[in-house]
Amino acid sequence: MRTRFAPSPTGFLHVGGLRTALYACALAKQNGGQFLLRIEDTDQERNVPGAIEQIIHSLQWAGLAPTEGVVLQDGQVAQAGAKGPYIQSERLEIYRKHADLLHERGYAYPCFCTKDRLEAMRKQQEAAHQAPMYDRHCLQLSTEEIDKKLAAGEPHVLRLKIPRDEVISFEDDIRGLVTFRGDTIDDQVLLKSDGFPTYHLAHVVDDHLMEIDVVLRGEEWLSSLPKHLLLFQYFGWTPPRYAHVSLLLNKDKSKLSKRQNSVSVDEYRNKGYLPEALINFLALLGWNPGTTQEIFTLEELIQQFSLDRAQKAGAIFDLEKLDWLQGQWMRKLPLQDFADRIREDVGEQYSAALTDPKFLERVALIQERIIFFHEAPDMLSYFYQEPAVNMDVILSAKQKVTTDILATILDLLTKTLEGMADANWTADGIKNALEQALTDSGFKRGQLLWVLRAAVTGRDYSPGAYEVAASVGKEETVKRLQNVNALIKS
């Protein structure tokens, strides 16, 4: 099985592109086949320098590095494989030969119409509420006229001659049977006047020559499918299987766009998303395993992916689930790896963290709650700095911590904790001591714990009170309780 991903080097890799690449890669790899990267740079005006490197970097980051075609060698763009070149601008001769073939066989004809004429024609058609289509002006030209114009070097394109009385049907791997009427299809330009092919010609020629078995691409290509099918027929080739993948959508259901969303893979990477999370999320947008499994490694996706469980309807790109997945994958990181990823960042704000013997223990506490690496310094702040506490955090209506009893609670906490032996100062030890105090005092558990946690951390959301107090240390815990006491009096 051979599949390919064929982006244009017009900028960063798009998340929709990454999903298509993922599906294509999974399909190839699950059968031990090849996943190759081809660069479609036939529009000279839109090519962006450096885009090829960018795209491959992003694919690599996601774990989808191609095994054939355009690759990166020591950071340089290179090509690997026997069916190259894999960059379309290096295949111009191939396209020209195939275009000539079509011309000779009468399946294509040269067109000398100027852009102005075409534009005027379209305007007219639009005004008359007709579908804008080439009017075949140049199809009426006699052989002599054509030869004369050609000899004079008049700029021209080559157009595909669509049989208007045919009906074209095809069984798409995702959408099932799709049908098109020939008379609604335009005579597509195959070869531009600059000698470059259009997508349509290049796609058919390349995917045949590169022996691609399944073409995966976005649904926006579906209406061009009949043209491609016709081309395969005219060349005398068997078309590949096609799978038109549903679109990724904005909240308003329009095609995912920069205006409303981050669309480049790089942006997600820079925001701190793990490649595992993004891939996992993308896989589930438009595909399901048929089981209730939600968390997938790339390996699992490669094993389990299948086109018959791919979705036909477009999927709204909704970040909430991505963030949940991101949290899940953060939790899966080995503690040491996780610590290494955040150490520098935390150290920048709290230099003590760099030499902190308890660093790992503290990091473990926040790993359960963190979504993004960049949250780490803030989440660890109270281990390295006395928190600024205020009454809004200490008091809690829900936990029934009110002004009139606060002093008593603080007093109880302070006395209980101060009286503990240093050897007992562990999460469990603190728990035991507090449980005892609890039964003696008649307070609710939450009343004590809320105050303790808020006093030590200064925030209404953090790891558990016992663990935090244990890690901060006895002396410091007591000190922070007293800080709150001072706050009451002021």
Add this chain to the structure above:
RNA sequence: GGCGCCGUAGUGUAGCGGUUAACACAUCUGACUUUCGAGUCAGACAUCGUGGGUUCGAAUCCCACCGGCGUCCCCA
């Protein structure tokens, strides 16, 4: 406008003629754990786009309509 595709909770999906319409995320309740926006558990949230038809029985099959999107470039 022509053509094409699509239409199940807010979102992603399951469902393939008989289910209390399932799962996950989000939101909201309630309970429990060790306080929390963390964890565990239990609930709430769906005119299955609409209308007709076929059938004892339809989210599932048929028809019509509506809506959304895509496409109609010498862009890909």
